[in-house]
Amino acid sequence: MFHKSRDVKLEPSQQFLKHSVVYPANMVDTRLLSRCGIYCGACIIYRAERDSSALLEDVSRQLKVPKKEIKCNGCSSPYAEQWRNCQNCGLKACQDRMGFGTCVQCPEYDVCPDYAYLAGFTAHRGEDIRGVLARVEAGESMGILDALEKRWRCPDCGEPLMWYDNNCRSCGARVKEEPIEIDGFKPENSKPLAS
Numbered sequence: 001m002f003h004k005s006r007d008v009k010l011e012p013s014q015q016f017l018k019h020s021v022v023y024p025a026n027m028v029d030t031r032l033l034s035r036c037g038i039y040c041g042a043c044i045i046y047r048a049e050r051d052s053s054a055l056l057e058d059v060s061r062q063l064k065v066p067k068k069e070i071k072c073n074g075c076s077s078p079y080a081e082q083w084r085n086c087q088n089c090g091l092k093a094c095q096d097r098m099g100f101g102t103c104v105q106c107p108e109y110d111v112c113p114d115y116a117y118l119a120g121f122t123a124h125r126g127e128d129i130r131g132v133l134a135r136v137e138a139g140e141s142m143g144i145l146d147a148l149e150k151r152w153r154c155p156d157c158g159e160p161l162m163w164y165d166n167n168c169r170s171c172g173a174r175v176k177e178e179p180i181e182i183d184g185f186k187p188e189n190s191k192p193l194a195s
């Protein structure tokens with residue numbers, strides 16, 4: 001059960017959350033909710049830094065990035081704690097230029113080609129980022145974060161999943177209806193399973 005609290009300190013990059021009811025910071029990690037609706041807790045960079053040396057090796061090799069540079073505390077952490085590509089995110093730069101916390105606050109939201117591309121790309125791996133931002137805009141940031149934290153766990157063993165996992169990396173359970181193939185990164189354990 002959540003308990004309301006008003007004393008959680010938000011980082012500057014989390015100010016888009018401030019209109020939501022604020023819950024104790026240990027219930028959900030607010031750094032993992034991005035300003036575009038992506039859930040950072042299932043990101044390959046975030047998981048590679050935390051889950052296993054084998055995954056870190058895999059991501060480092062496939063992305064051609066040294067292991068020590070593969071680190072991030074989430075899109076709503078301070079910029080200095082973010083993966084370098086996300087420090088340079090074009091959407092965040094655009095939001096900042098226009099003075100919006102998230103894209104859903106922007107008058108161009110329904111027609112923005114950059115956002116449409118991102119929404120299509122992330123839908124392919126099982127995310128509904130427009131749905132997430134609708135919940136954020138409705139003041140339900142902590143509720144959607146809690147739901148995302150559960151959604152991106154293996155239904156069999158409860159371990160965290162990545163966007164691109166076709167199978168749980170812990171117990172091997174199949175976690176996608178249809179296997180996904182993504183250009184640029186494919187976890188070694190996520191080759192299509194025989195049914």
Ligand code: SF4
Nearest residue numbers: 040043072075083086
């Ligand atoms: S690398 Fe980007 S998408 Fe991944 S956790 Fe960091 S901010 Fe989120």
Ligand code: SF4
Nearest residue numbers: 094095103106109112
């Ligand atoms: S919807 Fe498009 S134009 Fe509007 S803030 Fe987001 S990226 Fe920028």
Ligand SMILES: [Zn+2]
Nearest residue numbers: 154157168171
């Ligand atoms: Zn599992």
